[in-house]
Amino acid sequence: MREHRLLPILTEERAATVPFFGLDTLWLQLAGTLCNIACRHCFITCGPKEDRVPMMTRARLEELLLEARELGVKEFYFTGGEPMLHPEFFAVVERTLKEGPTHVLTNGMLIDESAAQRLRDLFDGSRYSLDVRVSLDGMTAEENDPVRGRGTFAAITQGIRHLAAVGLSPVLTVVEHADALRLSEARSEFLRFARSLGLAQPRVKFLPLLRIGRETRRTHGYGTGDVVHEPLPPEVIRTLQCNSSRLATQAHVLVCPLLLDAPDAQLGRTLTESLRPISLRWSACHTCVEEGLSCRT
Numbered sequence: 001m002r003e004h005r006l007l008p009i010l011t012e013e014r015a016a017t018v019p020f021f022g023l024d025t026l027w028l029q030l031a032g033t034l035c036n037i038a039c040r041h042c043f044i045t046c047g048p049k050e051d052r053v054p055m056m057t058r059a060r061l062e063e064l065l066l067e068a069r070e071l072g073v074k075e076f077y078f079t080g081g082e083p084m085l086h087p088e089f090f091a092v093v094e095r096t097l098k099e100g101p102t103h104v105l106t107n108g109m110l111i112d113e114s115a116a117q118r119l120r121d122l123f124d125g126s127r128y129s130l131d132v133r134v135s136l137d138g139m140t141a142e143e144n145d146p147v148r149g150r151g152t153f154a155a156i157t158q159g160i161r162h163l164a165a166v167g168l169s170p171v172l173t174v175v176e177h178a179d180a181l182r183l184s185e186a187r188s189e190f191l192r193f194a195r196s197l198g199l200a201q202p203r204v205k206f207l208p209l210l211r212i213g214r215e216t217r218r219t220h221g222y223g224t225g226d227v228v229h230e231p232l233p234p235e236v237i238r239t240l241q242c243n244s245s246r247l248a249t250q251a252h253v254l255v256c257p258l259l260l261d262a263p264d265a266q267l268g269r270t271l272t273e274s275l276r277p278i279s280l281r282w283s284a285c286h287t288c289v290e291e292g293l294s295c296r297t
């Protein structure tokens with residue numbers, strides 16, 4: 001338990017403050033920390049035996065969705081762990097699509113022909129958009145599997161092909177875990193690769209590496225100088241997802257999806273309790289500010 005804790009590196013008084021502009025985006029930690037794989041760079045240390053954050057119940061989801069409606073939330077993101085491990089995953093997505101545009105972040109490994117068709121049916125049956133995001137960390141097994149696990153490249157790309165076969169075009173997300181992925185050519189190469197998987201109009205999102213969670217053992221964590229200093233320019237403040245989004249788990253509402261393991265990122269149990277400015281006192285804030293990281297699509 002202890003190794004998962006993410007402690008602040010600045011006091012509230014010394015940290016830059018981010019105002020809160022209103023709750024636009026709600027992240028839902030549907031599967032808690034349970035995942036079918038255990039990626040070596042996973043910033044929230046999920047895995048098949050990671051149950052420290054429990055799955056979300058339907059009752060909790062309902063409570064959050066009703067409060068979100070009152071607050072005018074505009075879109076919902078399901079994350080985990082692996083959200084598709086939730087026993088009521090499809091019913092949960094169907095229910096959420098009645099409230100607004102919904103995004104599902106998945107590793108794609110559980111998307112067989114039948115799951116792809118069910119997602120397509122949900123897509124067709126909703127007046128709001130359903131967007132699927134699949135994480136893949138390389139264009140070959142040699143690039144991807146050392147980070148995500150043996151055999152994952154084949155399983156993930158199969159899931160993407162199943163989505164493509166029913167006419168869904170997921171966003172592929174790639175973590176910049178190796179130098180080659182930080183090069184500008186990597187983006188165009190990845191788009192070509194996505195087309196080869198059957199995606200007619202591919203979208204690829206590159207994500208800077210977060211040096212928290214399991215990544216601290218694969219490479220290293222943040223240094224003592226990786227802090228966010230005041231003053232924060234308004235144009236930077238506008239890019240930060242913590243100015244208008246929150247993460248909800250079964251028990252808490254937290255500042256953002258990156259700080260699941262930070263005890264002092266918990267703002268209360270309800271969304272209403274979480275609607276306040278926050279101070280950027282965690283090391284991960286450095287990546288958001290310096291590298292422009294935002295988890296939104």
Ligand code: SF4
Nearest residue numbers: 035039042046081107
């Ligand atoms: S990075 Fe995603 S797929 Fe990998 S262990 Fe973490 S939650 Fe699971």
Ligand code: SF4
Nearest residue numbers: 242256258284285288
């Ligand atoms: S980690 Fe990023 S999103 Fe979260 S509070 Fe810090 S700056 Fe905001």
